[in-house]
Amino acid sequence: MLAFKNLLRRRARTLLSLLGVAIGIAAIIAFNAIGQGFRGDINHYLRESGAQMVVVNRMMKDPAFSRVKKEEQDFIRSLPEIDHLSRANLALASPRGLKEATRLTMLVVFGRTRGDRLMDKYREDLRGKLPESDDQILLGSIASEDLKKGVGDVLELFGRRFTVVGIFRGGVPWEKGGAVMSNTVLDEVLQQKDGSVYMGFLYLKPGADPKRVSAAVAERYSHLEAMGIGEFTNFYDQIEYIDWFVWIISLVSVAVGGLGVLNTLLMSVSERTREIGTLRAVGWSEGRVLRMILGEGVLISVFGGLMGLGLGVAGAEILIRFAPSATLSTRYGAMLFVQAFAVALGLGILGSLYPAWRASRLSPIEALKYE
Numbered sequence: 001m002l003a004f005k006n007l008l009r010r011r012a013r014t015l016l017s018l019l020g021v022a023i024g025i026a027a028i029i030a031f032n033a034i035g036q037g038f039r040g041d042i043n044h045y046l047r048e049s050g051a052q053m054v055v056v057n058r059m060m061k062d063p064a065f066s067r068v069k070k071e072e073q074d075f076i077r078s079l080p081e082i083d084h085l086s087r088a089n090l091a092l093a094s095p096r097g098l099k100e101a102t103r104l105t106m107l108v109v110f111g112r113t114r115g116d117r118l119m120d121k122y123r124e125d126l127r128g129k130l131p132e133s134d135d136q137i138l139l140g141s142i143a144s145e146d147l148k149k150g151v152g153d154v155l156e157l158f159g160r161r162f163t164v165v166g167i168f169r170g171g172v173p174w175e176k177g178g179a180v181m182s183n184t185v186l187d188e189v190l191q192q193k194d195g196s197v198y199m200g201f202l203y204l205k206p207g208a209d210p211k212r213v214s215a216a217v218a219e220r221y222s223h224l225e226a227m228g229i230g231e232f233t234n235f236y237d238q239i240e241y242i243d244w245f246v247w248i249i250s251l252v253s254v255a256v257g258g259l260g261v262l263n264t265l266l267m268s269v270s271e272r273t274r275e276i277g278t279l280r281a282v283g284w285s286e287g288r289v290l291r292m293i294l295g296e297g298v299l300i301s302v303f304g305g306l307m308g309l310g311l312g313v314a315g316a317e318i319l320i321r322f323a324p325s326a327t328l329s330t331r332y333g334a335m336l337f338v339q340a341f342a343v344a345l346g347l348g349i350l351g352s353l354y355p356a357w358r359a360s361r362l363s364p365i366e367a368l369k370y371e
Contacts, residue, residue: 083204095147109179
């Protein structure tokens with residue numbers, strides 16, 4: 001194939017173009033896989049609770065700062081559709097008194113109520129037992145391994161000493177990289193004397209209509225939002241901003257790859273002016289010259305795209321392995337690979353359009369005179 005042979009003439013330049021496309025496609029794969037992994041982990045975390053709905057403060061655009069007061073919780077519990085409301089708190093803590101360095105510089109601490117339905121999920125694949133007093137905690141398997149703390153060991157958090165009574169292996173990565181303690185203790189730590197929580201998990205009675213719950217909560221408290229488990233990640237702008245950020249970074253990388261294709265083919269056309277003139281002189285049409293240069297661009301994009309798919313997967317796995325706290329995950333969907341490869345093809349076509357048009361417009365006589 002003539003287009004393939006032309007690319008092999010300047011192997012170093014072609015390789016650099018391939019790398020440019022590959023890096024752009026790798027960025028799309030890696031960042032989107034991590035972004036989708038984060039979104040998927042949130043959905044999985046909520047579904048594992050067994051609840052059908054959650055209630056949060058809609059005025060807080062970051063869920064970590066959401067607050068649902070005790071009186072608001074009591075009202076929701078009184079609704080005829082509600083079977084149970086589980087209080088859930090959240091805080092960050094720095095482990096103290098560790099003898100060895102650890103990647104877990106911060107622990108995500110989940111506040112739970114002993115005997116509550118939300119604690120049931122930790123019974124599965126649990127080594128040890130559930131906490132029976134406020135000075136006992138659970139550790140996730142990632143936190144246990146990294147902190148080198150097992151059942152019976154003591155861990156200092158928030159200036160207090162807690163005994164680890166269980167290690168849970170279920171849950172999402174950032175949950176397994178955290179700890180579970182009593183809501184009573186976390187209320188004191190967060191100085192929440194009003195009994196507020198960042199989120200309430202709602203368990204509905206059989207046959208209950210979630211829309212009635214949402215309407216009743218909205219009518220009584222305009223600042224609260226009761227929503228289905230699957231609606232949570234679409235509700236908060238902060239999560240949507242992550243998606244936008246991921247695509248912006250990816251598209252910047254892609255633009256660099258496109259410029260590389262454009263530069264490579266422009267230089268190629270310039271260096272082969274006499275050759276193209278000869279082809280035109282022996283009967284090649286403008287369309288045939290155009291297709292030849294476009295073919296070179298498509299070849300670069302195809303091979304660069306395939307290289308980028310592999311680099312993207314490898315890069316994403318490396319990123320999550322060395323991320324702080326090792327609590328990120330990745331999710332790869334067929335559509336992500338299709339989109340990334342389509343972008344690669346688009347790069348090849350767009351990057352080669354102008355060089356191809358320029359080559360096709362060369363006058364055979366003028367091209368043969370070119371030095």
